Amino acid sequence: MADDRESLLGELTRVAVPGWAIRVVQLNSVVAARLGVTDTDVQCLHVLDLYGPATPGALAKRVNLTTGAATRMIDRLVAAGCVRRVPDPGDRRRVLVEPTKEGVERASAAYAGLVARTREDLADFSDDELRTLLRFMTAAERSTAAEVQELQ
Amino acid sequence: MADDRESLLGELTRVAVPGWAIRVVQLNSVVAARLGVTDTDVQCLHVLDLYGPATPGALAKRVNLTTGAATRMIDRLVAAGCVRRVPDPGDRRRVLVEPTKEGVERASAAYAGLVARTREDLADFSDDELRTLLRFMTAAERSTAAEVQELQ
DNA sequence: ACAAATTACTGCGTGATGCAGCGAACTGAG
DNA sequence: CTCAGTTCGCTGCATCACGCAGTAATTTGT
Structure with a gap:
């Protein structure tokens, strides 16, 4: 019965939500604490x-x-040394926010452990299986984005 | 080059973080707003x-x-009709928090759209491919949990 | 040239969270 | 059985992130 397609589908969606969703949020939190910023700020860095x-x-x-909250968010990220404000040469009202070299380094350092673990996990998969995974992940990312778009 | 294993690995991890991670957090937010609770509360419901x-x-x-913040979190979830406080018969200090029927229904309703989309996505995959996906998702969930454990 | 729109930023109130401390209840040594 | 120590959930207080509303600077359109 565990090999029945329907139960496979159920298990799969359940591992994703709530299983993986919980972990992603938790990871965001601990990374944020490590960088000395809030969870929202980490979301901004990802964007x-x-x-x-x-x-x-x-x-x-x-x-x-x-926009008001964004101003303070950027203030925090600047104070933490993660991003920098750059004036837009084409429009003097605008400011461009870009990550600093140090910010990128510290963020990637925070995720280095997970990346290493994931690489280990992926070592067990063939090239064809990797392509299957990428195909699904891409579709799931797009579907989740579409769902967010629709719900809000 | 896009079929090179190393670039496949890079693409895959990149679709997951930051790609999918952003969407998951966003979805959590809109679901929370829909249920009339905070993002943290939704995380609690997932747990x-x-x-x-x-x-x-x-x-x-x-x-x-x-524990103080948890008390208020539970207060909010109770007020929103999502959970219920039940006295622990074996230890009168303790309180057990359990989801209400209405809470479960509203939460699953909020995720119904995503589940439907994901089912559609998964329709393109064979049973063997589904097993591959489940194998990876399970490993990834475990790895992320382990990483969270280690970082905090 | 001048009104309207856009952009980023600043007070103010609201609300979620951490910290410290409380009473109630459980546990274990004597 | 007794009672000190521990655990559990809960409550003031301060802090901080956020939304709302308003402002100055700049751009755009007529």
Whole structure:
């Protein structure tokens, strides 16, 4: 029965939520504590990592904050040495927020352990299986993003 | 080059963090807003879902809160109709927190959309591929948990 | 040239959290 | 049985993140 497709599907979705969801949030928290910033700030760093430098307004949208809250978030990240404010040459109202070299290093250091563990896990999989995993992860990322979009 | 194993590994870890991690946190937030509770409260609901009823002290440990903060968290969840306080018959100091039927229903309703999308995504995979995915997800969940344990 | 929109930033109130301390209940040594 | 020590959940107080509303600077459109 454990090999029945339906129970496979159920198990799989259950490992993802709540199983993995809990861990991701927990990991975000401990990484945030390690960097000396809040959980929201780590989310912001991830956004910067994924999409590159952005204005405070754009960051506010992506992490679901008001522009006022984004200003303080950036203040904290600047104080922690993780990001830097750069004036936009094309529009003097705007400010571009970009991660500092030190910020990138400290963030990747915080995730080094997990990356190492994941590499070990992935060593047990063939190239074809890796492609299968990537195919699913990409689809899941897109689906989750779409669901977020729809719900809010 | 995109089929090179090393770049496959890099892409895979990158889709997971920061890619998917961002989405999971965002989804937690919108679900929390929908249920009328905070992000932390949703994390608590996930813990209850995964491990079953627990005392406030145990919940505090799992969501990284003090017992004082846990008390208020449970107050909020009770007020929102998501959980219930049940006296422990064996130890009159203790209180067991368990999800209410209504809480479980509302939570699963909030995730119904994502579950449906994920089912659609998974329809493209064979049974063998599903087993591969489950094998990886399980390993990844365990690795992330271990990493959290070590970091904090 | 000038009004309207956009952008980032600043007081103020609200609320979640940590810290410290409380009473109640359990445990174990004598 | 007694009673000191421990554990458990809960309550003031201070701190800090956030939303809301308003401001100054800049850009855009007419």
